[in-house]
Amino acid sequence: xxxxxxSIERAAAVLRLLARGPGPLAVGEIAVALDxxxxxxxxxxxxxxxxGFVTQDAATGKYLLGPAxxxxxxxxxxxxxxxxxxxxxxxxxxxxTGESVRIAVAxxxxxxxIHHVFRPDNSAQALAVGEVLPAHATxxxxxxxxxxxxxxxxxxxxxxxxxxxSPAALDRAVAEVRRTGWAGEVEEFRSGQAGIAAPVRARGxxxxxxxxxxxxxxxxxxxxLQVRPALIERVRAAATAVHRDLTAAR
Numbered sequence: 427x428x429x430x431x432x433s434i435e436r437a438a439a440v441l442r443l444l445a446r447g448p449g450p451l452a453v454g455e456i457a458v459a460l461d462x463x464x465x466x467x468x469x470x471x472x473x474x475x476x477x478g479f480v481t482q483d484a485a486t487g488k489y490l491l492g493p494a495x496x497x498x499x500x501x502x503x504x505x506x507x508x509x510x511x512x513x514x515x516x517x518x519x520x521x522x523t524g525e526s527v528r529i530a531v532a533x534x535x536x537x538x539x540i541h542h543v544f545r546p547d548n549s550a551q552a553l554a555v556g557e558v559l560p561a562h563a564t565x566x567x568x569x570x571x572x573x574x575x576x577x578x579x580x581x582x583x584x585x586x587x588x589x590x591x592s593p594a595a596l597d598r599a600v601a602e603v604r605r606t607g608w609a610g611e612v613e614e615f616r617s618g619q620a621g622i623a624a625p626v627r628a629r630g631x632x633x634x635x636x637x638x639x640x641x642x643x644x645x646x647x648x649x650x651l652q653v654r655p656a657l658i659e660r661v662r663a664a665a666t667a668v669h670r671d672l673t674a675a676r
Contacts, residue, residue, distance in 0.1 A: 436462065437470050441479060441491070450488035477629055505531065508635055509541050511671040512626070516543045516637065519664040523657055525641035527664075528554055529626070530566040531634065532576040537567040545641065560615060562596050563589050565623035566636040568609035572600045573625050573633035588613045608662055609636075610653045613643055620646040622653050624665035629673045637665050 439460050444451060451459075457467035471489055474480040478494030512529055520527045520543040529541040542554040561567030562579050570577040582591045590596050603609045611621040623638025638661055639646070647653050 433470070436460070436466070437474060440467070440470055440474065441495075444480065444489060444491050450483050450486065450490040452486075452488045456489070505540050508626075508672070512541065512635075512637065512668045515664050515667045515671070516541060519637070519639065519660060520544070520546055522660055523639050523641075525639040525645070525657075526551065526554075527637065527639055528566060529635055529637045530559060530570065530623075531636075532570050532574045535576060535578040535580075537561050537564065537570055537577060537636075539566075540635070560585065562591075563611065563615040565609040565611040565621035565638050565640075568599060568603050568611070569623045569625050569636035569638070570633070571596075572603035572609070585615050586613050586617050590614065608658055609638075610658075612647055612651050612653065618643055620653060622646065622657055622661045624662045626665050626672070627669045634672075635668075637661065637668060 440456060443456060443459055453468050453471060454464060456462070456471070457464045460467065462470075471480060471482075475482060475489075475492070478492045480489045481492040482489055508531070509529070516527045516529060524546060526545045527541075527543040528539050530537050530539050532538075537559040539554045539557045539559065544551045544553075559567050560583070561571050561577055562582050563585050567577070571579060579593075579596060582593065582596065583589070584591050590599060599609075608622065608624045610623075613619065615621075619640060620643045621638055621640040623636045625633040626635040626637050628634045639657065643651065646657060
């Protein structure tokens with residue numbers, strides 16, 4: 427079996443040292459305490475700083491534990507930051523596809539819409555922010571089932587004749603999402619409607635949300651009810667763009 431990864435062990439040691447220390451520590455103090463070369467200690471600290479596990483005092487340059495550690499073991503997500511980073515990408519996706527765009531997160535084990543851009547056609551539409559979606563019957567839900575362990579499928583009620591109601595079939599669908607990096611729904615939640623979604627990743631690759639489009643089946647699919655590849659690529663490109671914005675946020 428592969429051995430332990432030294433860089434992770436060293437990062438854990440830095441966090442333990444800061445947790446039990448009397449106060450903020452300078453990079454040199456950390457290097458001496460852990461018998462590390464100063465450049466090595468500095469590289470570890472910069473990485474931990476980037477993910478919020480440590481912070482740096484602006485006046486002294488010393489390091490202490492960061493607020494992101496308080497979020498471990500919880501399902502808390504800064505939804506406002508996510509929305510602010512994604513809003514322009516969602517607007518652009520709606521403009522490029524002509525369809526409505528939704529962003530959803532896992533909240534209390536459910537799939538909740540946190541941002542919604544209307545179709546740019548001036549038709550009457552209802553705002554979906556706050557709507558709880560069935561994970562097994564929507565593209566957004568399947569993405570979160572595939573990547574976010576906080577999402578639970580729960581019961582599998584049928585909304586249409588095409589809804590997945592078998593746990594084995596859902597497992598296969600989720601595995602396909604992981605393989606391809608996107609999810610689709612074709613008249614599984616609402617008749618005549620289809621959806622495409624992709625995962626939004628934060629720093630380090632953690633999936634924090636799903637972004638997708640929703641619209642009439644005849645616009646999103648071909649005559650064999652297969653979702654159109656060009657739309658898949660636009661959704662995936664939007665998800666990648668939000669990822670870039672999130673990782674550049676710090």
